[in-house]
Amino acid sequence: MEKTSNIADETDENNIENEMERYGIIRASIDVYHYKEFRYTNFSDALQQAKRDERAAKKQSK
Template sequence: MSPLEEAGNDQLPAQEGAEAEMARYGITRVPADIFHYQDYRYAKLSDALAQAKRDANTAPAVFE
């Protein structure tokens, strides 16, 4: 039986304790976007775009 099945809900028991601690100290959770480009992760879209553009500018030219 998995920890989720044992807990009988969507949260692991350890998460329940973390939720209680968060509530006790007034800590909130907010969703955050992560942008993936190649093998890297960026917290800001502008950083991912800047790297992609740098890569596009250094790509070798294809000759016909």
């Protein structure tokens, strides 16, 4: 059975937060859109690729 260390995780997170505060670093979360095996940070890029794939599939089925 593996032992997990929540205390170590909390310490690491506290260190990160302290360093961020010290150096004025800001954490920002971003949305990531997944389409097939690809990742996009912009929804319209993911949508356009999905539409290109759809058009290509329709052409192949004709």
